[in-house]
Amino acid sequence: MKVAVRAFAEFRDLLGGEFSVSVREGESVGGLLTALGSTNPAFQSRIRQSDGNLKPAIIILLNGRSIHSLRGLESGLTEGDVVAIFSPIAGG
Amino acid sequence: MRYLIIGGGPAGLSAAATLRRIDRNGEVTVLTKEAFPPYSRIALAYLLTGAAREEWLFLPVPSGITLALGEEATGVDPQSREVLTASGKRFCYDRLLIATGAAPIRPNLEGSRLPFVYTIRDLPDVRGIRELLKNKRTGHAVVAGAGPVGLELTDALHQLDFTITLVISSDRVFSTMLDLQAAAFLQQRLVELGVDIRKRTDIVRILPSGDAVLSTGEIRNCDLVIFGKGVAPSLGFLQRCGIETRQGIRVDEHLESSIAGVYAAGDVAETMDIVYEEPRVNALWPVAFEQGRVAAYNMASQRMSYEGSFSRNILRVFGISIVAAGKGRAEGPEVRCESGPDYFHKIVLEEGVLKGFVFVGESRNEGFYLDLMRRRIPASCGSSLLHGSFEFAHLMKSHGSHPSAARRRVH
Numbered sequence: 001m002k003v004a005v006r007a008f009a010e011f012r013d014l015l016g017g018e019f020s021v022s023v024r025e026g027e028s029v030g031g032l033l034t035a036l037g038s039t040n041p042a043f044q045s046r047i048r049q050s051d052g053n054l055k056p057a058i059i060i061l062l063n064g065r066s067i068h069s070l071r072g073l074e075s076g077l078t079e080g081d082v083v084a085i086f087s088p089i090a091g092g
Numbered sequence: 093m094r095y096l097i098i099g100g101g102p103a104g105l106s107a108a109a110t111l112r113r114i115d116r117n118g119e120v121t122v123l124t125k126e127a128f129p130p131y132s133r134i135a136l137a138y139l140l141t142g143a144a145r146e147e148w149l150f151l152p153v154p155s156g157i158t159l160a161l162g163e164e165a166t167g168v169d170p171q172s173r174e175v176l177t178a179s180g181k182r183f184c185y186d187r188l189l190i191a192t193g194a195a196p197i198r199p200n201l202e203g204s205r206l207p208f209v210y211t212i213r214d215l216p217d218v219r220g221i222r223e224l225l226k227n228k229r230t231g232h233a234v235v236a237g238a239g240p241v242g243l244e245l246t247d248a249l250h251q252l253d254f255t256i257t258l259v260i261s262s263d264r265v266f267s268t269m270l271d272l273q274a275a276a277f278l279q280q281r282l283v284e285l286g287v288d289i290r291k292r293t294d295i296v297r298i299l300p301s302g303d304a305v306l307s308t309g310e311i312r313n314c315d316l317v318i319f320g321k322g323v324a325p326s327l328g329f330l331q332r333c334g335i336e337t338r339q340g341i342r343v344d345e346h347l348e349s350s351i352a353g354v355y356a357a358g359d360v361a362e363t364m365d366i367v368y369e370e371p372r373v374n375a376l377w378p379v380a381f382e383q384g385r386v387a388a389y390n391m392a393s394q395r396m397s398y399e400g401s402f403s404r405n406i407l408r409v410f411g412i413s414i415v416a417a418g419k420g421r422a423e424g425p426e427v428r429c430e431s432g433p434d435y436f437h438k439i440v441l442e443e444g445v446l447k448g449f450v451f452v453g454e455s456r457n458e459g460f461y462l463d464l465m466r467r468r469i470p471a472s473c474g475s476s477l478l479h480g481s482f483e484f485a486h487l488m489k490s491h492g493s494h495p496s497a498a499r500r501r502v503h
Contacts, residue, residue, distance in 0.1 A: 008370070008372070009268075009368075009372070010267070010268065013421070042263075045261070045292065046262065049199065049201065050294060050296045050307050051201075051296075053200070055261075056197050056198070056199055056321075056324075057197040057321055057322045057324065059324070059339050064336075064338065069331070084338070086338075086339045087268075088197065088268075088321060088322030088323075088324075089194065089322050089324065089325070089339070089359075089373050090239040090241075090268045090322050090323075090375070090403075090405070
């Protein structure tokens, strides 16, 4: 099945802006991020802590909802879902 | 009309002042989470070094408003038009402005809550660090993050005779705004001053002994760990009230949220970025101030469109001025750079319109450059633009008329 990925700010530079990815049925958001990171170590190191958890500054939305209000990285994907990835915000 | 503002930062205060001016009969109430009057966060690094005194930080509060200190909003009920606070009170409104700002991100790792581990956002953070500094042990500090906050804190601690390890997740200092060349220029200065820089590295564990363990396996024993890893909009209290959020609160051109009568401004709001042409949170003091003003006009039913924001940072650290705006990291055919022993300049144009610039070491006319970006006025890619000497007179000459004519041609 296919899901859409929308990368913003710094992640746009690392991944490209918006693209479609084929994932297996029942794949999770975490699995999608791992797949994206497997060919892109810079992306991998920017989103995950050394213990594998998502870095706290990263905001991931699944169909407009934060995955923290769903099942986190375990949140399941279905055909046509849109995953948005936002980088940390620098204050000033 | 009852106007309620959650947050006493620049967005909240500018909204309150504007409302007081344009609707003299309205009731204006500002709720602040902190128990002391509104103050300038951007001066906190100066407070740390002693260059500023605490009493200088407090901001003028508009007369004729009600300031409810220590009232942290815990929920919004759009049906009854009430805001609930942690003290159990309910504040009614006809128009609501959410200006709760953003909170610093503290990584969830072993030792990140130890008493010598700080984020820097609030006055108590700096008060705590100043107390800690009275009992210096190693004289070493570990700062995680090399954005504006991390760099300013590194500079402040350096002035206080600390040695510093700067731990950076990415491959460069100030990675959100600088390309590798500009970052290398700044990094060289930091290294010359003895800052120990660890790139592509994170803190993985902090021990009560003061040891900060890095992802490289290295250990730095220190008196102080500071996380300057960016901020996240303070949105938690909005869960289940139906206000649409993404990275921040989504607002329209009038800064009104998905619920009528509820507005958002400042670090908590996601507004149109006019450089990237997509909604973004640009968590910056002048942006917040302007958004607060525009939101206030709309709250008072005087329709005003917000023209949009863009990222720009101006800071002076280690004796170097850094001005970075918009697409400062971009590469492409309309990008020009020049550098010398003591400066780096870069301008980014798209179809002749300035979309970003970086001046490190020497900056001039940055206010005018920011205005060129804001107004999307075509500017020639001549050397003067790159040198920083491009001025209004050049613009008049290149357009043969007042630049507003050029702007009209663009739109």
